[in-house]
Amino acid sequence: MSDRTEQLRAIRDEVLNLTESPLYAYRVQNGYYPVIGQGNHYARIMFIGEAPGENEAKTGRPFCGASGRFLDELLASIQLKREDVYITNIVKDRPPDNRDPSKQEIAVYAPFLERQLQIIQPQVIATLGRYSMKYILDKYNAAERNEPISKLHGRVVRVIADWGALSIVALFHPASALYNPTQRQIHLDDFQVLKQFM
Numbered sequence: 641m642s643d644r645t646e647q648l649r650a651i652r653d654e655v656l657n658l659t660e661s662p663l664y665a666y667r668v669q670n671g672y673y674p675v676i677g678q679g680n681h682y683a684r685i686m687f688i689g690e691a692p693g694e695n696e697a698k699t700g701r702p703f704c705g706a707s708g709r710f711l712d713e714l715l716a717s718i719q720l721k722r723e724d725v726y727i728t729n730i731v732k733d734r735p736p737d738n739r740d741p742s743k744q745e746i747a748v749y750a751p752f753l754e755r756q757l758q759i760i761q762p763q764v765i766a767t768l769g770r771y772s773m774k775y776i777l778d779k780y781n782a783a784e785r786n787e788p789i790s791k792l793h794g795r796v797v798r799v800i801a802d803w804g805a806l807s808i809v810a811l812f813h814p815a816s817a818l819y820n821p822t823q824r825q826i827h828l829d830d831f832q833v834l835k836q837f838m
């Protein structure tokens with residue numbers, strides 16, 4: 641087993657036993673799994689969503705419901721498969737009723753995302769939705785960190801990570817197209833920006 645896989649498994653084991661999380665009891669009561677991440681441990685592109693929904697919490701896999709099917713379509717539109725990238729979320733357990741993750745939840749799970757970043761060391765972080773966008777832009781103190789997603793989506797923000805140059809691409813959350821078909825083309829256009837990194 642590669643060193644990266646071992647380190648990612650250690651994260652999984654720690655999250656499984658994260659009794660101090662405000663979402664731990666809800667997970668156990670419902671027989672849910674935490675969702676750590678999935679994909680290539682040597683990926684150049686890492687996608688970061690918000691938090692698992694019900695399908696994800698039932699299977700332990702990120703983006704496996706309706707949003708995930710659209711995400712697969714978006715990946716396919718630029719000839720990418722899930723195995724080519726790494727997909728995770730900031731918050732690793734499902735918040736009740738699919739509500740937005742709270743500040744406290746983000747604070748509890750962010751150290752695990754930080755470790756995933758250090759292990760995978762991507763060249764590109766594609767954020768899915770405004771919570772992960774804000775977290776990553778703040779983390780790297782990007783000049784654009786106070787801009788709304790409506791302005792930043794589909795643009796490349798360049799910063800320096802511990803391991804070298806890093807491009808941040810803010811994308812809308814795929815769920816935003818599910819009930820708003822006119823949004824679909826915006827997602828497809830935004831994904832084109834990732835092609836330059838492949």
Ligand code: URA
Pocket residue numbers: 675689690691692693696701702703704707729
């Ligand atoms: N939405 C997310 O942000 N992440 C998932 O894993 C599924 C839906």
